[in-house]
Amino acid sequence: MLTDRQLLILQVIINDFIHSAQPVGSRSLSKKEEISFSSATIRNEMSDLEELGFIEKTHTSSGRIPSDKGYRYYVDHLLSPQKLDQQDVYKVKSIFAERIYELEKIVQNSARILSELTNYTAIALGPAVRDNKLKKIQIVPINKQTAVAIIVTDSGYVQNRMFQLPETMDLGELEKLANILNDRLAGSSIESLNDKIYKEVALLLRQHINNYDFILHSIADTLLIPSHEKLFFGGKTNMLSQPEFHDFEKIKSLMTMIEQEDSIYELIRKNQSGINIKIGRENNNTAMENCSLITATYSIGTEQLGSISILGPTRMEYSRVISLLDYISRDLTSVLTKLYQGN
Amino acid sequence: MLTDRQLLILQVIINDFIHSAQPVGSRSLSKKEEISFSSATIRNEMSDLEELGFIEKTHTSSGRIPSDKGYRYYVDHLLSPQKLDQQDVYKVKSIFAERIYELEKIVQNSARILSELTNYTAIALGPAVRDNKLKKIQIVPINKQTAVAIIVTDSGYVQNRMFQLPETMDLGELEKLANILNDRLAGSSIESLNDKIYKEVALLLRQHINNYDFILHSIADTLLIPSHEKLFFGGKTNMLSQPEFHDFEKIKSLMTMIEQEDSIYELIRKNQSGINIKIGRENNNTAMENCSLITATYSIGTEQLGSISILGPTRMEYSRVISLLDYISRDLTSVLTKLYQGN
DNA sequence: ATTAGCACTCGCTATTAAAGAGTGCTAACA
DNA sequence: TGTTAGCACTCTTTAATAGCGAGTGCTAAT
Numbered sequence: 106m107l108t109d110r111q112l113l114i115l116q117v118i119i120n121d122f123i124h125s126a127q128p129v130g131s132r133s134l135s136k137k138e139e140i141s142f143s144s145a146t147i148r149n150e151m152s153d154l155e156e157l158g159f160i161e162k163t164h165t166s167s168g169r170i171p172s173d174k175g176y177r178y179y180v181d182h183l184l185s186p187q188k189l190d191q192q193d194v195y196k197v198k199s200i201f202a203e204r205i206y207e208l209e210k211i212v213q214n215s216a217r218i219l220s221e222l223t224n225y226t227a228i229a230l231g232p233a234v235r236d237n238k239l240k241k242i243q244i245v246p247i248n249k250q251t252a253v254a255i256i257v258t259d260s261g262y263v264q265n266r267m268f269q270l271p272e273t274m275d276l277g278e279l280e281k282l283a284n285i286l287n288d289r290l291a292g293s294s295i296e297s298l299n300d301k302i303y304k305e306v307a308l309l310l311r312q313h314i315n316n317y318d319f320i321l322h323s324i325a326d327t328l329l330i331p332s333h334e335k336l337f338f339g340g341k342t343n344m345l346s347q348p349e350f351h352d353f354e355k356i357k358s359l360m361t362m363i364e365q366e367d368s369i370y371e372l373i374r375k376n377q378s379g380i381n382i383k384i385g386r387e388n389n390n391t392a393m394e395n396c397s398l399i400t401a402t403y404s405i406g407t408e409q410l411g412s413i414s415i416l417g418p419t420r421m422e423y424s425r426v427i428s429l430l431d432y433i434s435r436d437l438t439s440v441l442t443k444l445y446q447g448n
Numbered sequence: 449m450l451t452d453r454q455l456l457i458l459q460v461i462i463n464d465f466i467h468s469a470q471p472v473g474s475r476s477l478s479k480k481e482e483i484s485f486s487s488a489t490i491r492n493e494m495s496d497l498e499e500l501g502f503i504e505k506t507h508t509s510s511g512r513i514p515s516d517k518g519y520r521y522y523v524d525h526l527l528s529p530q531k532l533d534q535q536d537v538y539k540v541k542s543i544f545a546e547r548i549y550e551l552e553k554i555v556q557n558s559a560r561i562l563s564e565l566t567n568y569t570a571i572a573l574g575p576a577v578r579d580n581k582l583k584k585i586q587i588v589p590i591n592k593q594t595a596v597a598i599i600v601t602d603s604g605y606v607q608n609r610m611f612q613l614p615e616t617m618d619l620g621e622l623e624k625l626a627n628i629l630n631d632r633l634a635g636s637s638i639e640s641l642n643d644k645i646y647k648e649v650a651l652l653l654r655q656h657i658n659n660y661d662f663i664l665h666s667i668a669d670t671l672l673i674p675s676h677e678k679l680f681f682g683g684k685t686n687m688l689s690q691p692e693f694h695d696f697e698k699i700k701s702l703m704t705m706i707e708q709e710d711s712i713y714e715l716i717r718k719n720q721s722g723i724n725i726k727i728g729r730e731n732n733n734t735a736m737e738n739c740s741l742i743t744a745t746y747s748i749g750t751e752q753l754g755s756i757s758i759l760g761p762t763r764m765e766y767s768r769v770i771s772l773l774d775y776i777s778r779d780l781t782s783v784l785t786k787l788y789q790g791n
Numbered sequence: 792a793t794t795a796g797c798a799c800t801c802g803c804t805a806t807t808a809a810a811g812a813g814t815g816c817t818a819a820c821a
Numbered sequence: 822t823g824t825t826a827g828c829a830c831t832c833t834t835t836a837a838t839a840g841c842g843a844g845t846g847c848t849a850a851t
């Protein structure tokens with residue numbers, strides 16, 4: 106177990122490094138207010154902390170920098186929650202200031218504001234529609250060969266897709282089709298639509314619609330939900346300003362990863378409700394070796410909807426970021442719950 | 449006027465520099481097959497070309513690199529169109545291989561493929577809906593306080609917006625509202641909707657709908673088209689691999705600009721049909737000082753819809769990029785015309 | 792008009808030296 | 822026995838220097 110003095114030193118090293126991005130030496134530590142013992146003592150303690158894996162040297166005679174393990178300990182045991190100042194609170198509130206009623210826009214705004222407040226990169230995972238219930242399906246013919254199918258869910262999410270019409274299909278039949286679909290599917294979860302179409306609706310269609318097999322697939326396709334929810338970003342280029350990324354290989358692999366939605370999705374997918382923190386290599390992604398990812402989830406009522414994350418260097422301001430994410434995700438949850446729970 | 453020999457030298461310098469990214473010296477030029485005179489002669493010619501502003505030195509005793517003016521001359525007078533090889537053609541055709549009927553998806557695919565083929569950044573400006581005609585407006589109530597308004601245009605474009613309902617409004621009235629809007633507005637250009645609502649529909653609404661003033665704004669807002677069409681990107685990070693951007697200030701200002709849709713839109717907005725080329729400072733944007741932008745427009749029939757662009761270093765493979773853009777934009781136009789002209 | 796030759800410039804690389812920050816160890820101290 | 826002063830040593834950073842090579846511009850010869 107670590108002694109109080111070791112904890113103090115670890116904490117001061119991390120706090121210093123978070124702000125300076127420079128290895129911290131014993132002499133500069135001994136000059137700090139909080140620390141009342143000599144640099145020699147500190148050197149001994151640092152040597153022990155290094156042996157335990159909490160800090161590292163960049164070369165034999167350099168100061169120390171925190172290791173992933175060091176940050177992990179810091180985050181788990183040493184972090185004092187930081188109160189947001191008035192300015193931050195104002196800015197957060199501005200997310201909801203405009204009269205916006207669309208979930209997606211609110212989430213997107215959150216990402217933008219979050220990145221502006223932190224100067225890191227913000228990633229928001231859009232609200233899941235999987236569990237939404239189908240409100241309405243509409244089919245709007247565009248011309249003789251094509252039509253647009255539109256589905257609306259009970260949270261106001263709209264999805265649309267164009268598809269080809271069979272040659273023989275007329276307007277009346279199209280209307281009949283829409284009616285059948287609505288009768289049968291309204292109220293079902295979006296996730297189950299595809300299944301239900303083939304199992305329950307196919308039969309009905311065969312009875313009432315010509316060319317039903319041609320149109321069945323098109324409709325079923327249209328109702329497929331995307332493989333993952335939308336991602337929204339804020340401050341994608343902020344990492345270019347972080348000194349640890351003044352290295353072309355690093356910045357390139359990071360930026361390239363950020364552009365690939367799949368890998369980002371992989372990173373932020375599995376999160377329990379509340380705050381989740383992944384430090385450096387804990388992310389299992391070489392491009393993220395020097396990054397930490399902090400994620401908070403938001404919900405409507407008890408139903409978990411999506412998440413907002415901050416991607417920053419491992420040397421990030423954990424305390425501030427956690428406070429911000431916590432605050433915003435709570436706000437988001439309460440505003441969305443108020444707006445959409447009254448279905 | 450330039451002599452034939454000067455033209456030859458300019459051309460060889462540019463071709464060389466495009467591939468090597470290194471200043472070109474007289475001795476290395478004299479070794480080329482195409483060139484049959486001595487390095488001393490070349491030095492004299494280069495001196496003249498420099499005086500005329502077509503090439504520059506990076507320092508007193510360096511080789512020469514093309515100037516913006518040099519590239520401009522090259523593009524206007526020396527460029528020989530390059531025929532696409534079979535592999536490129538295959539890849540381009542793959543844009544249309546999937547059965548996709550949505551304009552936006554096709555355009556998005558084009559940007560992706562284009563960036564993969566060139567290793568530069570591709571930017572596609574989505575189809576303009578301004579001149580589309582309104583096909584249908586639908587209003588779907590979500591709960592007591594909110595509803596979604598959905599508009600569909602004659603090209604199958606769908607736009608939706610949530611809005612608040614006045615407390616007193618019931619379903620019947622909502623339906624009446626939708627009917628009025630459709631009666632009055634179907635067939636009008638999207639651009640004119642907002643105007644017409646206030647001028648023609650407001651009166652009708654007042655007669656038939658309670659709380660009409662409350663809902664008028666919401667509806668009008670919903671029908672506002674976005675200030676500019678959607679932008680699609682491909683290969684956003686490709687510029688990180690270009691040697692001219694191995695400089696942190698440069699890459700940062702470029703990437704930051706790419707993230708700001710407004711400035712990108714400003715760059716590619718005004719283009720005549722066909723191929724447009726902006727070299728370096730011609731773009732009037734400091735972040736673009738070392739970049740060229742080549743844009744091709746696509747249309748449906750004769751109506752210009754949008755554009756696809758390549759953003760690369762001024763030292764880009766103009767010939768290849770132009771051929772690709774020309775080819776893709778023609779394909780795009782013909783496929784889209786076939787798909788959507790039959791309204 | 793063209794070219795060979797040469798002096799000169801500049802950037803790049805390697806080497807060296809000196810300064811500075813920091814460590815680890817030892818021995819003295821409270 | 823825990824703490825600290827002192828010191829030798831390591832490593833990075835910076836600056837200065839020198840030599841090399843690629844390239845130019847000019848001059849004089851062809």
